[in-house]
Amino acid sequence: MNRRFDTVVIGGGIVGSSAAYYLAKAGRQVVLVEKGRINGEQSCRGLGVIGTQRRDPLEMALMLDSLDIWRGLENELGDTVGWKEQGQVSLFSNDRRRRRSEAFMAVAKQFGLTTQLLGPNEVLGLLPYPQPEGGLGALYTPADGSADQELVATAFARAAACHGAVIWENSAAHSIDIWGEVVCGVDTERGRLGCQNIVVAAGCWTSFLLKPLGIAHPSLWVRGSVGRSPVLPYDLKFAVSCDEYAYLQGPDGRLNLAAVDATVHDLMLHSRPKLLRLHQLKQKKIKLELGKPMVRSLMGDFNDFVTHRTLDPAPHFKGLKRAAAAFNADHPVIAPIQYERSWAGYMDYTPDGLPIIEAVAEPKGLYVAAGFGRNGFGIAPAVGRSISEFITMGATNRDLSPFSSQRFRHV
Structure with a gap:
């Protein structure tokens, strides 16, 4: 199969799905390719908090744009995303x-x-x-809020399809093709896709896709863990965080509890010592662990994009246990938390904690939106719209120069 589109979007998380939506809405011929299922990895594995608190000032204007989008998103998409302005x-x-x-x-x-x-x-x-x-x-x-992280990216993808976008799940992008200094296509499991523009929004896999092009993407895989309680007969109406835990109660009364002090970088073959130093792990309370992921990387498990259709790392059970104990100590009127289920997800972090959002200088036609860490869910709609504006108008009304990868050119 050899088909042609205006734009190929690689990555079916909330950033890639929102970019595909805004591009399709603008009348562009778009295909979204995802190696696993839409919304299978980073975008669905956090708490779903959407907020401004403690964000870097460089992100704030983009975050406020995103909040404006979130407030009207269900009407715009004609779909449920679970938006709630609960504080x-x-x-x-x-x-x-x-x-x-x-x-x-x-x-x-x-x-x-x-x-x-x-x-x-x-x-x-x-x-x-x-x-x-x-x-x-x-x-x-x-004025901060939340949404259901299990619904949003799929809602964007469905809306993109309604505007004519093609959605390919279980279709890994193997490589990016270049002709001279311009992108010209993407080789996938289902054949080659010719195109003028490529958006790489592949989360933790972004560095693997860009490396063959000679583009360094200094991201670090960081594993975060969340547990879910049974229904609680209490209304914990705010999203709350402290040193030991963060939580958000869902509309069904269940509590999602994140282990704040159990963010981990699993050492693997692609862990770079220089990059680990740049991330200042002690300051960010990111721990290093040597375990099964290293064994799996030695066996070649992360050498391509099809071995792991969906990254599904093991939760940090000790960290979740500590989070539950701290929550129980702070809430003596609530019965001790017993998790119904727990999960983990890898987030891609950059050394300064800010994402990379840019039109790459060379090859032309290549756009990158990755490195969002734990803050990507809330800001994603404005990022997707900005990428669409880059492609359709050649510029966006927000200054995105602080998010250029050039700030890491000496890494």
Whole structure:
């Protein structure tokens, strides 16, 4: 099979699916190729929190654009995404987090956010349970929200298909073809796709796709773990985070609880010592682990894009157990958390924590949107729209130069 499209989007997470939607809506001939299933990896494995709190100021304008999209997204797509503007609370119980929270208030003022800095007594009046022992206060942003991470990317993909996009699942993109200094196609399991533009939004797999082109993508695979409780007979109405855990209660009353202190980089053959130093792992509380992923990488499990249709790493059970214990200690009126199920997902982190969003200088026609870490879910709709604007209009109304990969040119 040899078909031709205007644009090939590689990666069926929320970034790739939203880019495909906006491109198809603009009348472009688009095919979205995904090696596994749409929304199978990073985009569906977090909590689903969509917020502005503690974001880098360089991301804030794009995040506010995204919030505007989220508020009207169900009407736009004609589909359910579970959007809810329930507010976000970030508790702090030590001087380091207090100073970070106080510093963020200058950013909140600059961008007109609804964020408030609360003292201990105000936190007690806001939350329906005592805050952690020794709590000093919290950041509270009532305009932050959440969505169902299991619904959003598939909703974007369905809407893209309604506008004429072709969606290929279980169809790995093996390589990107170049003619001179311009992209000209993508070789996939189902044949070659000729095209003028290629969007690489492949999450953790982005570096593997770009390496044969001589393009370094300095991302680090980081594993995060989440557990889900049975239905709780309590209304924990805010998205809440602290040093030990973060949680968000779903509409069915079940609680998704993330193990904040159990973010892990699994050492594998493609782990680069220089890159590990650049990521300043101790500062970001990312642990290194040597285990089964290294054995699997030695056996060649990560050498191509079809061995793992869907990355499904094991949760960090000890970290989830600690998170549940900390939650139980802070919520004595709630019966001890027993997980109904748990899961993990790999996130692609860059050394400075900011994503790479750009039109690559060479080869022309290549666009990259990856390296979002844990912050990609909320910002993704605006990123997808910006990539579409790059392709359809040659520019976007937001300054995306801070997200250029050139900032890592010496890595």
